[in-house]
Amino acid sequence: VSTSMTINSPAAMIFAFYLAVAQKQGVGFDKLRGTLQNDILKEYIAQKEFIFPPRPSMRIITDMIEYSANEVPQWNPVSISGYHIREAGSTAAQELAYTLADGFAYIEACLDRGMDIDSFAPRLSFFFNSHLDFFEEIAKYRAARRIYAKRLREKYGAKNPRSWWLRFHSQTAGCTLTAQQPENNIVRTAFQAMAAVLGGTQSLHTNSMDETLALPSEKAVKIALRTQQILAYETGVINTVDPLGGSYFVESLTNKMEAEANRIFGEIDSLGGVIDAIEHGYFQKEIADSAYRYQRELEKKEKFIVGINEFVEEESKVDIPILTISPEVEIQQRKRLAELHQSRNQNEVEKSLLEISEAATSGKNLMPVFVKAANNYVTLGEMVDELKQHFGTYEEAVVF
Template sequence: MLDQESVDIGKEPRLVQGTLFDKAELDRLAAEQRRWEETTLKQSLERMPEREHLMTTSSVPVKRVYTPLDISHLDYMRDIGLPGEYPFTRGVQPTMYRAKPWTMRMFAGFGTAEDTNARFKYLLQQGQTGLSTAFDMPTLYGYDTDHPMAAGEFGKCGVAVSSLADMEILFKDLPLDRITTSMTINSPAAVIWAMYIVNAEKQGYPREKLGGTLQNDILKEYIAQKEFLFPPEPSLRLVVDTIEFGARHMPRWNTVSISGYHIREAGATAVQELAFTIANGMTYVEAALQRGLKIDEFAPRLSFFFDVHNDFFEEIAKFRAARRIWAKLMRERYGAKNPRSWLLRCHAQTAGVSLTAQQPENNIVRTTIQALAAVLGGTQSLHTNALDEALALPTEKAALIALRTQQIIAYESGVANTVDPLGGSYFVEKLTDETEQAAWDYIRRIEELGGVLACIQNGFFQREIAESAYRYQQEIEQRKRIIVGVNEYVMEEDMKVPTLYIDREGERVHLERLNRVRRERDQAAVRKALDNLSRVAEGTENTMPAIIEAVKAYATLGEIMDVFRAVFGEYTEPAVF
């Protein structure tokens, strides 16, 4: 605890060994709490009983009141500490947002490369501070837009990218050495990254100056999002190839964003999201170590991506617990010496699954609460969902409202003026501790079952998420959870909002460019590059240099991914009951 002398004005706090609270004072508080329960509380409950089913979004019961008794076991320096120092509970930087706000990275992408380039420029003009790229479904699955499997999906959930020619337009006239770019791509991540690198170099930006993040988290695809192509083992190899290439050639790039977002969107609880994400991160670390990389060579460029749901305090606790768990793993299990390797740096996105088609303007309020939780939790960058995203891709106006939400929090709310302003809250510290312990329990279970790859094959993750999603839906249907506008405060008349429409003209323009690329490129160079890529994929070399050469020759995304399909085969998920 801190003694009286240490808290006098102008004197340096002096830590006394043990917890923050004197045992005699705790005993006195326990007696006072019993008195309160037998008198004041009892009289209040007789007049006005409490509501039922008071719990977090993840169904963790919430106590009536939290006091020092709930955190009396915590050692301040061991469990909480100071910002920018181990265990980073209070944040990864000493000054956090007092130096500069988080990166406002609005997810954008639709239609053609031209459409999305214009949206990027609009958002940057409105004060966005980083780019985040969404790709359409054919691109996510590694198909060119004219493939039969791509029919009807052009540009609907992101931008279509079939070749380097599209990438050249997508990032035209953007200062790639001064902004960071995030790309939400997984199975074809190495190919899309290669296109970004080659385009930047053609524009005069050397690869070592490029900063950004590649999502590239294939493990969560098997667990939740299901946009996998190849079996887990070769897919993991491709991720490690990018980690190795980034460590050697691109010091400012985060080559994998270990993503809990999609796990949460599939129906996981906050604890499951945290535990499964950390377990995936451990798998990437161990695969990179097995490759021969040193932990401090690549760990500082690992990043994370979390969902932010409606339960304000639970989400804050999740971020704080995540930093503590990762720091312990990096320093104590994997032996990292560089303090930057201990940092869990993360992007956050407000919960798409929480948005409702009913009364969609209510989504502005939901997003605001979630964004505030992410900031109070200490995120490094943030995307705020638009009010219309339960209906379609966001319109320009809806995207602007979402960006303004972040700017108002940053510059008008005052929450960015001090570091970890909810640190020391009895409730937040207790919830952080409970969240951490519950996540460790899951991590141990995963390890006992053979690790992440084994749990993908045996269906552990799928069953856990399915059960959580079912329980949550039942609670809504039984009105144990109120969703405004859905099962309470319902309005008869629909609230109409404008939605974005993807027309066929953009698809025609895109296909004309794709056909022109195929006609005008050096066909012999393409064939040579693809043959070389096939040889490399069949062996053990890093695939990134061969992918880059194929991209330079204007081999298309589908052609490159077809090489991997031929070598690795395609994955069919086992049935889970």
């Protein structure tokens, strides 16, 4: 079993709960396999679900990468994510460059900690968007692998070939789905998935047609799953590695994407690196400008979206099932949390919170104390509140 967790700011604590369950079930950490998203840099850049300022957040992630390398060797402690950067409105080249720059920042933080590059780089993974421009997306993936392999070998001195591999997951672009004529989203998802496969993705998520309207229904999820299965079992696209390699057009696009990414790396470096660029508002402004340009192109019909600015059906009705969630789910969870507070050993809770406080100030790796706290039923909110006292919280500057 491999477990995937889409969690970021509190990822270390959620991981600690998972490890505590493993201990209670008698499962060794060396047997655990899975992936945490845990990419805090892209939160500051695009998704905005951060808690602490960038520098202490980087310390927590470095703690997790180090702990995983030593204690949970089959775990991927971070999935460096361009998906949300693209969903926020970036171009393909910006998604590529910002994602890899984030990855290089994590690598450099680990190297500054004294870790050997080959002790942790093979477990780093990436997560990209698959958007509308079919060949541009394929070129983006090909350029990503090329840039990453060169940098790991030539700058960071990785000797293990597995450290050079850019292993990545792809998800079709949620921002391209439309509430109008939602069945069209099935087709969009299919060709976006095909681009990811032709670009060499290791794993794939296909969005459901109704995700602009609600959480997906069972029917919509099944169609999304069947889309992947048709690609895998019927089309033959899995039979050849890099099937478009050698195409003049694709190779030219790949070279262009690599050159543009390297130009953007230069801009980031000139600001002092990723964290300084975040604090300067660089990424936020660049993405906002790109999103604005894209919207203007749609409004001027320089780009087309079927059902939105062309082939519009003014009186069309949504005729697909929509999923609804019962409020009873929240009620039951609140009840369980209240019962936990009553039944746990409060003295052990207080000791664990003190240990978290001491580790936060001393620089000691936080993961062991998080795992102990999880075993003592310290809640996520309590751990976060304890860290806030030392790390503070973050509010980004407004940029125009």
